[in-house]
Amino acid sequence: xxGMEEISLWQQVCRQxxxxxxxxxxxxxxxxxxxxxxxxxxxAFPLRRDDGSVQVIHGxxxxxxHHKLPTKGGIRYxxxxxxxxxxxxxxxxTYKCAIVxxxxxxxxxxxxxxxxxxxxxxxxxxxxxxxxxxxxKQFIGPGIDVPAPDYGTGAREMAWIADTxxxxxxxxxxxxxxxxxxxxxxxxxxxxxxxxxxxxxLGIREAVNVVEDMTPLGLSAGLGGKRVVVQGLGNVGYxxxxxxxxxxxxxxxxxxxEGAIASDAGLDLEAVMAHRAATGSLLGFPxxxxxxxxxxxxxxxxxxxxxxxLENVITAENAPRIRAKIIAEAANGPVTxxxxxxLLDRGVLVLPDIYLNAGGVTVSYFEWLKNLSxxxxxxxxxxxxxxxxxxxxxxxxxxxxxxxxxxxVVDITRGPDEEDLVNSGLEDTMVMxxxxxxxxxxxxxxxxxxxxxxxxxxxxxxxxxxxxxxP
Ligand code: GLU
Numbered sequence: 001x002x003g004m005e006e007i008s009l010w011q012q013v014c015r016q017x018x019x020x021x022x023x024x025x026x027x028x029x030x031x032x033x034x035x036x037x038x039x040x041x042x043x044a045f046p047l048r049r050d051d052g053s054v055q056v057i058h059g060x061x062x063x064x065x066h067h068k069l070p071t072k073g074g075i076r077y078x079x080x081x082x083x084x085x086x087x088x089x090x091x092x093x094t095y096k097c098a099i100v101x102x103x104x105x106x107x108x109x110x111x112x113x114x115x116x117x118x119x120x121x122x123x124x125x126x127x128x129x130x131x132x133x134x135x136x137k138q139f140i141g142p143g144i145d146v147p148a149p150d151y152g153t154g155a156r157e158m159a160w161i162a163d164t165x166x167x168x169x170x171x172x173x174x175x176x177x178x179x180x181x182x183x184x185x186x187x188x189x190x191x192x193x194x195x196x197x198x199x200x201x202l203g204i205r206e207a208v209n210v211v212e213d214m215t216p217l218g219l220s221a222g223l224g225g226k227r228v229v230v231q232g233l234g235n236v237g238y239x240x241x242x243x244x245x246x247x248x249x250x251x252x253x254x255x256x257x258e259g260a261i262a263s264d265a266g267l268d269l270e271a272v273m274a275h276r277a278a279t280g281s282l283l284g285f286p287x288x289x290x291x292x293x294x295x296x297x298x299x300x301x302x303x304x305x306x307x308x309x310l311e312n313v314i315t316a317e318n319a320p321r322i323r324a325k326i327i328a329e330a331a332n333g334p335v336t337x338x339x340x341x342x343l344l345d346r347g348v349l350v351l352p353d354i355y356l357n358a359g360g361v362t363v364s365y366f367e368w369l370k371n372l373s374x375x376x377x378x379x380x381x382x383x384x385x386x387x388x389x390x391x392x393x394x395x396x397x398x399x400x401x402x403x404x405x406x407x408x409v410v411d412i413t414r415g416p417d418e419e420d421l422v423n424s425g426l427e428d429t430m431v432m433x434x435x436x437x438x439x440x441x442x443x444x445x446x447x448x449x450x451x452x453x454x455x456x457x458x459x460x461x462x463x464x465x466x467x468x469x470x471p
Contacts, residue, residue, distance in 0.1 A: 007337075009088030009311055010037070015337045017091070020453030023444050026461045034460050037087045039063040043133045047126055050119050059111040059130050061139045061147075064090035067463045070143050071107035072097060072361060074150025074181075075130075075157070077123075080310065081110030089150075092332050092354055093361065098456035100358040100433045102365045107145050109134075115152045127157050131164040140165060142177035142372065148364050149181040151310060154235065155193065158182045177371035180364035189367040189377075191422035192360075197239020198423070199359015200330045202430040204304060205247060207326065207351055210438070217325040217349060219303060222248075229253035229302045229324065231260075231294075232309030233273070233282075236330050236357065240306055241269050253291075253300040254282060260297035261288040298322060307334035314339045322348070329353035344447050352449035354456070355437055362429045366422055377422065382415035389413035 007015075014035060021031045043059040060083055063071040073093035086108050094106030111130060115123065134140040140147065140161075149158060158181045166175040182188035191198075204223070208214060211221040219226070226249045230241040233256050245251055250266040258281045261267065267288060275285045283290045291297055298305060298318060305324035307313050311333035314322060319339040326349045327335060333353060335343065343350055370377060390413045397403060404412070416424070441451035 008082075008084035009333050010084040010091070011088075012333065012337045013088045013091045016340075016449060016453060017095075017457075020446075020450045021457060023446060023450065023454050024457050024461070026457065030461050030464060031457070033464070034065070034067075034457060035091075037062055037064045037090060038066055039139075040083060040087060041134070041137055041139050042083060043130065045129050045133060047122060047129070050122060057111060057113065057126055057129075059109065059133070060086040061107065061109040061134055061145070062086045062090035063105065063107045063139070063145055065094040065105040065460065067094075067460050067467075068097070068103045068105050070104060070141070071145045072102070072104035072148070072180075072364065073107040073109070074148045074360075075109035075111070075153050075161075076150035077111050077113050077115050077152030077157075078310065079112060079114045081112045085311070086110045089332055094460070095453055095456035096354045096358045096361060098459045099355055099437065099452050100362050100429050101459075102358075102361055104146075104361070104365070107147075108150070109147055123157070124160055127160040128164045131161045132168065135165065135168055140178055141169075142171075142174045142368070146177065146364075146368060147179050148360070149235070151234070155181060155183045155188060158188075159186045162186060174372060177368050180367040181360075182367070187367075187371050189363065189370050189422060190417075190419040191426070192363045192367055193235065194239045194243075195363035195422075195426060196236045196330070196357050196360035197241075198243055199362065199426060199430050200236065200240040200306065200308075200328060200356055201243035201247060202359070202427055203351055203356040203434060204244065204306075204326070204328050206431055206434040207328075207349065208304075213349065213438075216347065219325060224248035225250060226304055227252045227264075227302045228304045228306060229255075229262075229297055229300050230306045230308055230330075231255040231297055231313065232307065232331065233276075234309065236360075237306065237308030238269075238273070240308055240328075240330050244304075244306075245269050249304070252302055253297045255291075255294045255297035256282050257294065259283045260291040260294045261285050262291055262297065262300055263288040300324075304328055307331050310334070312336055314343075316342060319343055325349065326351065329356050332357065340449065350447065350449060352452050355433060355448065355452045358433070359426055359430060362426055363422055366425060377418045378416055378420070382417060385415035386413055389415070 040062045047055045047057050089108035090106050097104045158179050161179045165178040169175050176187035214221045228249045230237050253262040261282050299321045301323045304326045306328045308330035314335040316338040319342040328351045437451045
């Protein structure tokens with residue numbers, strides 16, 4: 001069984017694709033084109049280290065599908081980056097974008113480094129050089145391929161990418177749209193940082209609100225009181241945990257590199273973060289149990305397990321010991337395909353990555369639109385909405401004779417700002433997509449991952465046929 005597990009992420013994604021493709025009626029040639037990874041660029045370049053020595057840095061950018069342009073996907077810095085991993089992650093981006101109707105093809109980049117081994121200056125030199133390499137081969141541009149943050153990267157790296165691109169590109173007008181996830185002052189958008197975690201929360205909320213789906217799991221509907229374990233407290237894991245806790249869930253376990261902690265009574269996320277910042281570790285948090293093996297957190301008794309770090313953490317080896325009733329894939333590819341089959345056989349509800357973590361790319365799409373339109377969402381209509389709401393409240397008060405307090409009037413009549421609009425667009429996207437994949441899952445009697453892929457394959461095939469590329 002363990003031997004079966006030793007397949008790459010790319011092969012795993014292909015397996016998932018084939019399982020879903022069998023439920024569609026598209027011609028084999030169309031399916032083969034949708035599955036293929038179109039472009040892979042492998043890069044090696046020298047880095048002058050701070051101590052004067054020279055080191056070769058290895059990186060990749062894979063563009064999986066060009067059925068829509070630009071292609072889109074993050075850049076990760078990690079020691080497990082490989083060509084096959086980047087290809088698999090690029091494919092997941094293609095399907096993810098299609099599922100949430102974001103009009104992009106999928107891409108992914110990676111540099112094989114461990115961030116903690118490099119100074120800020122070295123990371124800046126690596127990021128800027130990687131960007132120029134992408135530019136030379138036309139692997140970046142507002143209408144070509146638009147990177148974003150991923151594991152090990154964030155707004156700072158995106159600012160370096162945008163600055164390098166802007167400095168070199170002759171296209172000054174649209175240059176900022178060459179990358180998303182930038183700091184707000186550098187053309188970023190409010191709400192992007194939280195977007196993936198917020199999307200994870202919204203997806204879980206939608207799933208647990210369906211009584212019919214919760215009953216077979218022995219769970220009541222609603223997020224309130226659901227016992228949640230989150231593995232990985234990076235940007236995605238932290239924000240998912242934060243929104244889940246605010247939504248009424250109880251965090252009963254948290255895991256990071258150094259180990260994990262658990263408490264049946266619930267962990268206060270902000271207090272845990274403060275403890276970790278002060279001591280350098282989750283372990284030793286007052287009132288919690290220490291689990292020195294971080295992987296033990298995955299096996300805690302809970303309702304919802306949220307793997308939010310890297311791929312392949314739930315395998316055929318540990319799947320039989322997983323006690324969660326719902327697995328919410330905040331990371332990309334955290335469950336291997338063998339483990340996935342075992343969990344499905346046991347009736348575990350798996351919310352697949354290609355749906356659940358699509359909130360990041362959804363808000364990246366909003367950022368790209370903002371950059372191209374050169375105007376902040378809400379700038380034109382916020383005041384107007386405020387006036388209209390004010391008139392309505394005034395008219396209602398006159399008609400009914402009721403008087404609202406001043407603070408209530410201010411609250412009701414406030415016109416939406418950029419963050420309100422971003423969050424509203426994100427919520428609508430996650431809610432609509434969940435309804436869509438759930439409907440397909442019921443119709444075809446398949447799991448949610450297969451249903452999500454059927455939805456993606458159908459949409460991409462439609463694009464090709466509308467282009468007249470395939471009959
Ligand atoms: N890296 C994120 C993902 O895996 C976001 C990609 C993007 O915003 O383009 O979905």
